[in-house]
Amino acid sequence: MEVDEWHAPRVLLTVDLVILTLRGSRLHVLLVRRGIEPYQGEMALPGGFLRDAEEGIAEAAHRELAEEAGLDAASLHLERSGVYDDPGRDPRDRVISVAYLAIAPRLPEPVAGTDAAGACWTPVDDVLTGHVKLAFDHRQIVEDGVERARAKLECSSLATAFCGETFTISDLQQVYEAVWGIRLDPRNFYRKVQQVQDFIIAAGPLRKTEHGRPARLFRAGPGRALHPSMLRPAAPVTEEGDDDER
Amino acid sequence: MEVDEWHAPRVLLTVDLVILTLRGSRLHVLLVRRGIEPYQGEMALPGGFLRDAEEGIAEAAHRELAEEAGLDAASLHLERSGVYDDPGRDPRDRVISVAYLAIAPRLPEPVAGTDAAGACWTPVDDVLTGHVKLAFDHRQIVEDGVERARAKLECSSLATAFCGETFTISDLQQVYEAVWGIRLDPRNFYRKVQQVQDFIIAAGPLRKTEHGRPARLFRAGPGRALHPSMLRPAAPVTEEGDDDER
């Protein structure tokens, strides 16, 4: 041991939010334009420093969610997603960032009551491909957050957090398709999702659709973990690994 | 935004290590007796403060692994496991802890070349049940680390990190049984583990056993992700959820 904590370095702590939602049939992330240096004028994730030494990190995440995105933290799914600590990630100082993943249902406007000017929903594909550049290591933070969301769709009821109070099975399928970035068979999805215990429960009336037969409405059920789980299709097995077996 | 970073609070950063290994057929975690306040004389996870502001957290984890446990970090599986930031978790100051999970193969002595006096392997069950008390929130850190190890056995080749250079299929089964805390059928395990691509590869000779037929030896294969995965048996389905259907 022999650690002398009086000489241990102190670091700054920020919270960054990866707020995901569906717009159209694509997954979007909320970005803000930075008003201060460094990276002034560039796009970045909403977030900021801890307010004071007594504020918990989760507490700060809730505060930033309300301040910067105008979203009611109580109604949103919010969970820690990752920690970013590369000593050179912020040119000013040693800054550690704790990322939080938030899932929002479809919202009519980019953001209502936003504190930061220039907040906007951006397709995650544009961020992941590098078409839209982000400040700091925020592209990596988005990538990790999206991957976490993808994984959690398999074994948790996270998908319902993308939907409103009630939704059809088709709505839910769109969530899975947008987040996973693949197409699913509607008939198999329909059967599968209803076999999961406590995932969705029937909620009264039908919803008229633009075309076709009206669909039943459902609400999120009490289950948090899915049994059986909604596994992603396995990546197609390529034969490239068998080269040395010829 | 409008965050004035000059007034943002700074925090201390520690790294804590959850080093797991198998001893006998039980899962053990490495603990040290604290030499300084707070919690002086009590058991805790090895770890410590960042050395300086330029040291990365992963770097610090490797350093502590060598200093406190005498283990060669290069040969061990080491990954970030969690972050602990409750403002009251350290009575002295605001201290954030980043936990790392390390997996060690069976070692002959409690620890060789250990810097900290009183380091010892302790059965994780004794920690999780509260039979052995730990300083700070270290019991929670152990619990989270063990759960992460349990989950990673399913989809990664982590289990081989508990074994030496070569091992039998029976050895590998003992890893799964000890970490998951359940018994597995040897015949099914044998078949299943060999169907996983690039998980284990045959390594020459047989190993004599105390009783019974000698077993083939294997080495860890190149695969990191397991296909198909080694899923834990599902928790038995209880009927308590069906009460409202009578």
Place this chain on the structure above:
DNA sequence: TTAATAGTGTCTCTCAGACACTATTTT
């Protein structure tokens, strides 16, 4: 009617688990 979406039934394949059975060693 057609187009479109909702919802059902059924087949096949793969994998998990149960377990009978054979093989090879020590005592």
Place this chain on the structure above:
DNA sequence: AAAATAGTGTCTGAGAGACACTATTAA
């Protein structure tokens, strides 16, 4: 021989995906 562990074969049941089929709406 018995005991013990290694390793194989086979059956059953559950779930995933393919896909034919029916149901109900708008245009």
